[in-house]
Amino acid sequence: MHSDKRIYHLIPSKNEENLPFLFESPHSGTFHPEDGDEHIASGKVFPGVDRFVDELFAFVPDMGAPLIHADFCRCYIDPNRALDDMRPEWFDAPWPHPLNPSEKSANGIGLIWPKKCGITHSPDDIQDRIDRYYRPYHQVIRDEIDRLHEQFGHVLHISCHSAPHKIMKPQINPRVNYTADIVISDQFGQTADARIGRALRNMFKNKGYKTMSNDPFQGDELIRAHGSPQNNRHSIQIEINRALYMDEAKIKRSAKKFSKLQNDLHEIFTQLHKAHPLT
Numbered sequence: 001m002h003s004d005k006r007i008y009h010l011i012p013s014k015n016e017e018n019l020p021f022l023f024e025s026p027h028s029g030t031f032h033p034e035d036g037d038e039h040i041a042s043g044k045v046f047p048g049v050d051r052f053v054d055e056l057f058a059f060v061p062d063m064g065a066p067l068i069h070a071d072f073c074r075c076y077i078d079p080n081r082a083l084d085d086m087r088p089e090w091f092d093a094p095w096p097h098p099l100n101p102s103e104k105s106a107n108g109i110g111l112i113w114p115k116k117c118g119i120t121h122s123p124d125d126i127q128d129r130i131d132r133y134y135r136p137y138h139q140v141i142r143d144e145i146d147r148l149h150e151q152f153g154h155v156l157h158i159s160c161h162s163a164p165h166k167i168m169k170p171q172i173n174p175r176v177n178y179t180a181d182i183v184i185s186d187q188f189g190q191t192a193d194a195r196i197g198r199a200l201r202n203m204f205k206n207k208g209y210k211t212m213s214n215d216p217f218q219g220d221e222l223i224r225a226h227g228s229p230q231n232n233r234h235s236i237q238i239e240i241n242r243a244l245y246m247d248e249a250k251i252k253r254s255a256k257k258f259s260k261l262q263n264d265l266h267e268i269f270t271q272l273h274k275a276h277p278l279t
């Protein structure tokens with residue numbers, strides 16, 4: 001399915017055996033509607049884009065699960081932030097609703113990224129982005145979760161991300177002295193049954209990956225909005241160290257590492273399905 005507005009792609013399962021999984025990549029998009037197609041080509045917002053994550057998870061439809069990936073750049077509007085995660089000085093007129101800026105907004109990476117783009121916005125402009133991009137992205141996730149939940153009675157939503165090697169370090173746990181390959185987050189069990197994260201971490205460990213849990217990332221709006229473990233709707237976030245699959249300086253995939261990681265991800269999520277930690 002191709003969206004003519006370049007909001008997202010939804011690639012349905014291509015396997016006869018469907019799994020109760022939904023994979024979603026909110027930050028791999030590079031389309032900035034106001035700046036033209038390849039805003040990222042200038043490199044000015046590159047570190048925030050989870051480059052190639054949609055391609056890394058391209059095996060998902062063949063495995064039996066849908067894959068959604070945003071086409072728009074998170075610096076245009078970030079679906080992984082709460083709608084009130086903005087600062088008043090970003091606007092040229094008062095925002096008509098209460099604001100609740102997080103430390104991410106303090107760092108310029110809230111719902112929008114005005115510091116990076118160097119401009120202030122009219123509230124109407126941002127409301128338009130919310131209506132045309134943010135809400136449809138969340139809606140398609142909601143619809144797919146509802147559909148899978150109806151079919152299976154339970155569903156696991158996996159929000160897929162990557163982060164620069166240098167920030168994959170613990171901020172909470174002083175006993176951890178390594179840089180993580182993989183961080184699994186569920187907001188300390190609030191967005192998914194804790195057994196799912198535990199099972200996944202063990203599977204990654206068994207393949208030689210260094211893992212962390214909810215540190216340095218706890219997961220943000222996507223798993224918060226869609227995870228409801230008491231209703232058998234589980235949402236987890238996976239952050240992958242970019243050094244595992246790309247040359248971060250050159251913004252290029254490392255072919256061998258990329259395919260090894262992709263094979264491992266495929267095996268791990270197939271194994272997770274067989275382990276049935278949802279039931």
Ligand SMILES: [Zn+2]
Binds near residue numbers: 027
């Ligand atoms: Zn991300």
